[in-house]
């Protein structure tokens with residue numbers, strides 16, 4: 078459980094992080110909160126030669142208003158999302174879901190950027206970003222570009238972020254009146270979800286139901302054509318391929334997805350204006 082030897086570099090600015098990435102290429106890994114990367118390094122599933130620590134980039138830790146959006150720096154920790162009054166008022170789904178991640182230690186170290194870039198289909202914030210139709214801002218050597226959350230998660234633990242890019246910001250529309258809910262079924266309080274569901278208005282996203290976090294398009298289509306939450310939830314497992322493991326079979330997760338989607342849609346309808 079001891080990582081392989083690596084060289085540690087602390088980035089003092091976004092530009093410095095980018096030039097260290099350009100210099101070390103494939104040999105380097107960015108370190109944010111370390112709560113996904115360090116366990117992989119201890120298991121030697123990730124063996125970077127150079128670790129570029131973003132932890133000092135406090136300029137990437139913020140939650141602020143900009144017109145009809147809330148903009149969140151990539152280094153903002155789960156705890157700060159949970160306790161942001163702006164998010165609680167304008168994007169309550171994100172504040173609430175952040176408060177369900179792991180335990181206080183994880184929430185004080187883990188960052189929204191790390192969670193999204195890690196791209197774990199069992200993590201909560203990727204599904205929340207999908208349900209919120211978030212836009213992710215990447216910065217690379219030739220400037221910044223916007224990536225819709227729906228195009229960000231490309232494969233199992235893979236994203237559309239380039240190897241020479243940093244995720245710098247997450248943008249979400251303010252939606253204080255929108256119905257929302259987050260359902261997470263866990264075996265123990267601090268666990269990752271066996272299955273999770275994020276609902277924002279008519280958008281529904283699933284945690285741990287396939288190789289990537291995903292929108293439940295069948296459910297959304299049913300809602301758009303006037304189906305009730307119970308009817309729409311019957312389509313929750315469409316086009317999914319959940320993991321089939323000893324602790325929870327694929328069939329069990331498909332059943333759970335239907336139950337949780339129904340519950341989430343009913344709660345969201347009760348919350349909506």
Ligand SMILES: Cc1cc2nc3c(=O)[nH]c(=O)nc-3n(C[C@H](O)[C@H](O)[C@H](O)COP(=O)(O)OP(=O)(O)OC[C@H]3O[C@@H](n4cnc5c(N)ncnc54)[C@H](O)[C@@H]3O)c2cc1C
Nearest residue numbers: 107109110111112113114179187188190191192200201244
């Ligand atoms: C005990 C435990 C329980 C947990 N429970 C949950 C849970 O219930 N739900 C849940 O969703 N998550 C859970 N997590 C994961 C946690 O949320 C992590 O903090 C998060 O997934 C990764 O964020 P991080 O800042 O720690 O990223 P890191 O581990 O530092 O990095 C993760 C990956 O993202 C890359 N990266 C990080 N930041 C950037 C950036 N700005 N730009 C480009 N690349 C970047 C890194 O290079 C690395 O590949 C748990 C973790 C632990 C250890």
